[in-house]
Amino acid sequence: MQGKNKPDFTTLLWDVDGTLLDFDYSMRGALQKCFCTVGKPLTEEMIRRYSQINDGYWKRLERGEVSKEELLVGRFRDFFSEYGLEEMDVEAFRKEYQTGLGQIYAYRDDALTVVKSLRGHFRQYVVTNGVTATQKSKLKLSGLSEVMDGVFISEAVGHAKPSKVFFDYCLEQLEEKDRDRILIIGDSMTSDILGGIQAGIRTCWYNPQERPCGYTYNADYEISVLQQVYEVLGIYTGKADPSCVYV
Ligand SMILES: [Mg+2]
Structure with a gap:
């Protein structure tokens, strides 16, 4: 017809x-899982801020300003630095985050x-x-x-x-x-x-x-x-x- x-x-x-x-649902779930693993608190404000940083990196990737590798690491490096969490292991965190993103969906x-x-x-x-x-x-x-x-x-x-x-x-x-x-x-x-x-x-x-x-x-x-x-x-x-x- x-x-x-x-x-x-x-x-x-x-x-x-x-x-x-629903990407936001996966992102939120993966972040909560990772913060739970390291025993640190995660607030609503932090989730919102991470989302902004992540979006910013994806837009820069679309424009060819950063590489995929820079995005995968940089978004957490920037995020941790804003909240005084520089001691966090970016590599371990991002691996667990990616796994969570692949398992949590709506x-x-x-x-x-x-x-x-x-x-x-x-x-x-x-x-x-x-x-x-x-x-x-x-x-x-x-x-x-x-x-x-x-x-x-x-x-x-x-x-x-x-x-x-x-x-x-x-x-x-x-x-x-x-x-x-x-x-x-x-x-x-x-x-x-x-x-x-x-x-x-x-x-x-x-x-x-x-x-x-x-x-x-x-x-x-x-x-x-x-x-x-x-x-x-x-x-x-x-x-x-x-x-x-x-x-
Ligand atoms: Mg989309």
Whole structure:
């Protein structure tokens, strides 16, 4: 049931952190686990501050200003230094943190139901920036990897979103060669949407907090809950429960 003005999409590229899975939940859980191990208190304010430092490093990585290694270590070094925790073992902490990130997960908006309902009707792939072992573990435990037709992780590709090299590599592996029929869905304007635009595919910004865009470029579509992807794909469910699609 494609709508009249909708491109005939065949292939969906999903971002993971902040889109299919709740990254903040994983981050919070991993930090709490690590601080518990070293027997130090972790406050809400510290979690917020770590999140800001982490986001800052990821933005700098997207702009090519720091390497992945600098990000993985630097975010904790800066964080510990702000709170007078210089004695903390950054290497041990970051290892435990990465393990925790790969084990603790929560879906956003019933994401598993959404991607399961689309399986067999669209080819679906994960396109994610992150540490391979962490992302693979989280995708496996969450059941997402078995629903997907493929998984592309920046560390394994050697380039990260929004780099055109990353997208060109992924797009080369896809059966669909018409870029108008490929849609990326992600929560980041700077990695998912900019990367999608540069790669010449269609873009859908997942914006659950309905923030203003604030960039000179814009996504083709914007959704605030994942179930709205059905409208973007031209699917009319006619029912409140999106799991009923295609049933
Ligand atoms: Mg994301």
